[in-house]
Structure formats: C-alpha cells, structure tokens
Amino acid sequence: MTATTTEKPVNNGVNVDALLGAREALTKAPEAAQFKWRASVNWVNGTHSRTDVNGFFGLGAEQKHKSTFTFEADHPEIFASEDKGATPVELVLAGLASCLTAGVASVAQLRGIQLRSVTATLEAGMDIRGILGADSDVRNGFDGVKVTYKIDADASPDDIKALVAQSQKRSAVFDIITNPTNVTVEVK
Amino acid sequence: MRTTTVVIGAGQSGLAASWWLTQRSIDHVVLERGEVANTWKRERWDSLRLLTPNWQSRLPGYGYEGDDPDGFRTMPETIAFIEGYAKAIAAPVQTGTKVTAVRRNDDGYEVETDRGIWHADSVILATGAFNLPQIPAVARSVPAGIATLGANEYRNPDQLAPGGVLVVGASATGAQLADEIHRSGRPVTLAVGEHVRVPRVYRGRDIQWWMDAVGLLDEPFDTIDDIVRARNVASLQLAGYPDRRNIDLNSLTTIGVKLVGRLAGVNAEGKAQFSGSLRNVCALADLKMHRLLDAIDTWVTERGRDAEFAPPQRYEPTAIEASPPLLLDLTRGTVKTILWATGFRPDYSWLQVPVLDPKGNIRHDGGVVTESPGLYVMGLPFLRRRKSSLIDGVGDDARDLTAHLADHLGARAVQPRNVEQAAAGA
Numbered sequence: 001m002t003a004t005t006t007e008k009p010v011n012n013g014v015n016v017d018a019l020l021g022a023r024e025a026l027t028k029a030p031e032a033a034q035f036k037w038r039a040s041v042n043w044v045n046g047t048h049s050r051t052d053v054n055g056f057f058g059l060g061a062e063q064k065h066k067s068t069f070t071f072e073a074d075h076p077e078i079f080a081s082e083d084k085g086a087t088p089v090e091l092v093l094a095g096l097a098s099c100l101t102a103g104v105a106s107v108a109q110l111r112g113i114q115l116r117s118v119t120a121t122l123e124a125g126m127d128i129r130g131i132l133g134a135d136s137d138v139r140n141g142f143d144g145v146k147v148t149y150k151i152d153a154d155a156s157p158d159d160i161k162a163l164v165a166q167s168q169k170r171s172a173v174f175d176i177i178t179n180p181t182n183v184t185v186e187v188k
Numbered sequence: 189m190r191t192t193t194v195v196i197g198a199g200q201s202g203l204a205a206s207w208w209l210t211q212r213s214i215d216h217v218v219l220e221r222g223e224v225a226n227t228w229k230r231e232r233w234d235s236l237r238l239l240t241p242n243w244q245s246r247l248p249g250y251g252y253e254g255d256d257p258d259g260f261r262t263m264p265e266t267i268a269f270i271e272g273y274a275k276a277i278a279a280p281v282q283t284g285t286k287v288t289a290v291r292r293n294d295d296g297y298e299v300e301t302d303r304g305i306w307h308a309d310s311v312i313l314a315t316g317a318f319n320l321p322q323i324p325a326v327a328r329s330v331p332a333g334i335a336t337l338g339a340n341e342y343r344n345p346d347q348l349a350p351g352g353v354l355v356v357g358a359s360a361t362g363a364q365l366a367d368e369i370h371r372s373g374r375p376v377t378l379a380v381g382e383h384v385r386v387p388r389v390y391r392g393r394d395i396q397w398w399m400d401a402v403g404l405l406d407e408p409f410d411t412i413d414d415i416v417r418a419r420n421v422a423s424l425q426l427a428g429y430p431d432r433r434n435i436d437l438n439s440l441t442t443i444g445v446k447l448v449g450r451l452a453g454v455n456a457e458g459k460a461q462f463s464g465s466l467r468n469v470c471a472l473a474d475l476k477m478h479r480l481l482d483a484i485d486t487w488v489t490e491r492g493r494d495a496e497f498a499p500p501q502r503y504e505p506t507a508i509e510a511s512p513p514l515l516l517d518l519t520r521g522t523v524k525t526i527l528w529a530t531g532f533r534p535d536y537s538w539l540q541v542p543v544l545d546p547k548g549n550i551r552h553d554g555g556v557v558t559e560s561p562g563l564y565v566m567g568l569p570f571l572r573r574r575k576s577s578l579i580d581g582v583g584d585d586a587r588d589l590t591a592h593l594a595d596h597l598g599a600r601a602v603q604p605r606n607v608e609q610a611a612a613g614a
Contacts, residue, residue: 030546144511162475168468169382178464179452 010154014109032059048074048084089142093122096173100147103167108153113163116152123148145177191217193593194299194308196290198224198281200247200270200579201567202314204586206279207248212594218279219301221286225270227316228263231340235368237262237428239360240578241394247273248583258394260428291540292560310562310593313539313550317568317577318532324356327528329454331518336526339365345372351524352376354460354516356451358383360423362529363435367427369527370445377516377523378440380466381450385473385506386424388434390481391488391497395426402487405575406584409554412570419570422531425473437470437506448512458519462512470506478502534568555589562596564589 026033035058041051054068072085086094097120108115124145130138151160168174193209195202198220209216223229238245243257250273261269274281282303289300290311299306321338330336335349339361345368355366358380370376386395399405412418427435437447449463485500516523536544541560545551550565554572557563566585567577575581 158475158478161471162479165468165472165475168465169472174465174468178449180455180461 010109010112010114012105012109012113012115014106016106016109019106019110034058044084045082046074047079047081048072089124089126092177093124093145096145096147096171096177097122099171099173100164100167103171104149104151104163107163107166107170108155111155111159111163113153113155113159116154118149118151118153120147120149122146189304190307191215192308192597193217193310193312194219194297194306195312195314196287196299197314197316197567198274198279198283199227199314199316199567200273201316201582201586202312203270203273203277203279203281204248204582205312205314205566205590206281207277207583208586208590209593210277210279212590214590214594214597216280217306218281219285219287219299219306220281220283223283224274224281225267227318228267228270232263233339233342233365234263234344236364237430238266238579239424239426239428240396240580241428244396244400245269245579246583247579248586250276258432259430287538289538289540292563296562297541309597310564312589312593313536313563313565314567315534317534319535320533321528322531322533323528324451324530326451326453327526330526331454331458334518334523334526336528339527339529340532342527345369345374348372348374349524350374352522353525353527354379354451354518354523355527355529357381357529357531358425358437359529359531360426362527363425363437363440364427365527365529366440366445367435367443370440370443374525375444375446376440377446377448378437379448379451379460379462380437380469381463382422382469383473384422384424385436385477386426386480387436387477387503388426388429388432390484391500393497394432395424398484399574400580402484404483405573405578405581407574409570409572409576415570418574419568421569436503438504441507446513447508448516449514454518458517460516460518460523462514462516464514466512467508470508474503474505555585556592562593564593 035056037056039051039053041049043049051071051073052068053071054065056063056065071091073088073091074084075081075087076083101118101120104118105115122145124142126142127138129135130140149164151163153160153163155163192214193216195205195209195216195218198218202218202220203224206216206218220226237260239260241258242252242254242261245252245261273279284303286302287299288302289298290313291298291300296307296309297311299308299311321340323338327336342365348369350373352375353369354377355362355369356379358366358378362378363383366376366378388395390398396405409415409418425436427433429435433439441447447466449466450469451460452463453461455461481500481502488494488497533548534550536548536550539550541557541563543551543557543559543563550557550568551559552565552571555565555568557565565571566589567582569577571577572585572588573581576585
C-alpha cells in the first residue's frame, strides 16, 4: 500500500541508500545533524547586489561547496533599476522550485518510480503597494504562491500526486515559506 | 509483598495480560491507581463513543454478546464492559493503589506504591499511551484572557464561555470536538495539521471491518519499513456516531467550521499564525485514503467477492477555500477558548529504570524492554501490530508478551491444552 517497488532498477540519479544511511546515523547522533547555512552579500550599485555562497557548517565540521556560487539580484527597468539580475522574490521562487523538485526526485527514487521529465512553473501574486509603503494594510510579501508541476514518470496519476505531496511535506523551503521564522538582523 | 509479576494498570491491556498470566499459571497482581478503566472514567468527554464497533472488542475469553454488533459504545458502556471483563476473569486487581516508583534490583523489580512495596520478578507496564495531553510549546505564547484546556479536561460545550473556540488538531479528537462545539453555537476555527481521513462506512461495511478483513490490523511491527513513523501516525479521523455518519473536514466545513493550517506560532501582537500548508496536508490525506480504498477494492476483486458488497466509491477531495486565513487576532475577544487536541503522551514519571529515549518514550522491541529483562510494556500504538492500541488488539499482544515473560522466568509455565482456543472464545 505504501511504496511501489518494481523489478527493474530505477535511476533518477539520487543515492537513496546514502540518504537513508544519513537519516539513521543522524537519528543516533542528533548533534551532527545541526547545520548552519550561510550567504554573504555585497552591495554593487542601486538595487543591484551580489550574493556568494560557499562555506557552511554540518556533520560537526566546517564544509565547503566545490566552488563559490554567485547570485546577482536587481530589479527590472520598470522599477527604475538596471535589471542586472533576478529580483530577490524570484530567487525565493527559484529556491522553492528547486527544493520541491529535488524532493520529487528523491521520493521517486525511494518509491521506485522512474522519472522521465519534471517541469514546474511557479507564480506568486504580490501587491507592490506594500513594499512601496503606499498602503499599510498591504503586506510586503506574496499573497500566495501557485506551483504547477508536469511530470512524466512510470507511475499512476495518483502516485505522481503523492510524490509531489510528499515532497512538500519534506521540503525545507516549503516550510520556510509556509511557516513563520524568527529573523534577527544586526548591524555591527 | 512478593509476587511473580506486577501488572501496572487495569485497563484493557492490563486485564488481558492478567488473563494470559492466569492461563500460564503465573502468580501476579494488577495495580490500579484509581478504579478499573480509570482513564475511560475520568479523562474523556461526555459524548465520546468508542471509535471501534461493538463486535471489535474481543478480549481474551470475552467478547460482545449484545444485539448491536455494529454500534459504538458510550463511555459508561465501555467502562461497564471493561469492569465486566475484570469480574469475569476474576483478575487480581488492587484498586486505589498508585505506583510511585518502579526500580530494578538484584532479584527483579521493586514496585513502590502508596500502599506498600511489591517485589516481583517481572513487571508489565499497562498504563497506556494516552495519559497526558501533549500541549505544543506555542501554548506559552497565548495572550492572557483566553481560556486554554487539554482534550482530557474537556467534558462538554457548556463548560466553555460563549464565543469563538480555536480547536488545535484535526484527528479523531479534534474533529469530534470541533463538530460538537460548533453545533453548540460557539463558532469554531480548526487548525489542521497532518491527519488521516477515512470514511466510517465503505461499501456497506465499517472501515474497521475492512482493515480487519484485509489484514491491515494484524500487520506485525517487524515487517513495517519505518516503524517509528508508523507509531507516530495520527489517529484515524473517525467518530462513533450512532448514525455512523462520516466526520471529515468537508462535513465540518458544511456546518460552518473554519479550516486553517497547523498552528505555527503566536506573534508578539497576539496573533495566531497558521501554516500555509493546509492544502498539502489535505492532499496527503485524500491520497492516502484513496490508496486504502484501492487496497480494499483490490482485495475484494482478487477474491471474486464484488457481489457481496456495495459498489466502490470515491469521495470528494477536501475543499479548501482559495486563501485560508494565515492570522487570527487573539486579542480582539472573538476567540474565548483554545482547545488542544494535539494528542496524548504516556506518563513514565514514576519509572526509575533507564529505558527512556530522549523523547521520553520507552525503548522496546515489540513490547519487550530488552535493556531491562523482565520488563514489558503494552497498549502503545503499533506495539506489536497495527491494532495494538485498540481494545481488540491487546489480547494477541498479551499472549505474545506473556509467552516471552514465561520464557524469561524460566518457569515451567503450565500450558493448559486449550489455552489458545480459550483465547479465541466468547
């Protein structure tokens, strides 16, 4: 009734054994499960900024990505900006999209479902009177996010829906967006 | 005082254990803090009925003999049933005996009570899984002026101030209380996290009949992929209404209950914050229900029994409004009460044997506390089988665990010829 298991090997490029091993190991050693994710930003000019990610902490030690990844952020010209990068809110959508999609692949691998293609489009509504300070009753952030997946896989429509549902259940970014988080911003 | 086995708790688990110990000629006593079936008597609400039908209360050597096998017992009927069992099997119950400590010593266990100390070779903990309400940390941020109570303190709507009620949790308890309280004229907002949706009756039979028939209730714990998760699954969203009607989020929305996401926090302005995950938790529950119904339909078809039952049916997806509210101002006076239907947890504050995990649960292997030979636990969710926490499930668990216990004692436990048959009787 739960996982679909198939005879033929399924390969979505996810090492499920490693993930399950990590889950078991970290259940026994919860202190190693404590991670710190980091990013550092430099203002460039106007609304343009550049954010680097590389180092993070996890498994009890400092860790590094293979290289530094850089994200340019700016605003489009209709905001009187120079459009040197995605808007920060689009980066949030990219974060949600990639988190859910990684989850779809992992859950599919675990359930023995071969994926052929996975695409999704995301759309988030926003009333920009909030960020412009034009109406204090309007919130700054999204008034909702709509994600629409198209998935071609060796599974029934309900099993595919269950993949996407399980991916949301285990997604960090989905949790970050749907639940409040304390944010502390200091100036040194 | 000395005996071979001390059983702590005289609910269905402790009594079933007692029946089996007697069959195996193992000298024992059942210690009960209050009266037989104490939790059922004192810590549940007035209108509660069992969530399992009458026929499904098969205790070893005892069962339902009335004329309403598909009905659901009220609490007084449940209590009478368990008391009747205690009498029928002449269980050596010592009521009004509160256990204050259980310790291990050189020759077994010392069970300290407010009426003296018992020494025993083995102990069966049958105090249940539902002793204390599990109140989330967010409770500490609820503004003053709002009454809060746990589901174990709730009796009936008249106990609540007139005005709005936020019910937190939408499993069996939360859904039933939301229904009853909203119908009393107190508008209910229901905070919904992960839940398990099932119809009460499917293809003309009770869902419990199906789960029993297809073998789900007998699934053993050591064949389950992720037993930790299985043990933490929420209770089935069911009620034991005499008319056998369904209770689900759609039925609650129909009477006017407002659905919101899981209660995620209360912010500095006294606003309750709800998760934006409501749509997904409902999708998960709808999909899971349909997988269960698919499995039932497959079981029927594979046996060529389709003609015996009503045709298969599928249910409307849970209806969620376009933008469920994410905030509820608790300072405006519309919400007068918050009711925590967020589950229960066992109370082992008296257990001085180091067998608890960091979350306060007993480490056990199907009820055998391997780290402390001679110690057993019963009545926990999915202890040995999916039905372990049902009245119907304690008999099989008691048989298995007392067999292990008899081996442990190394006693020549007398096995009367008809023991296994007698268990199936009544």
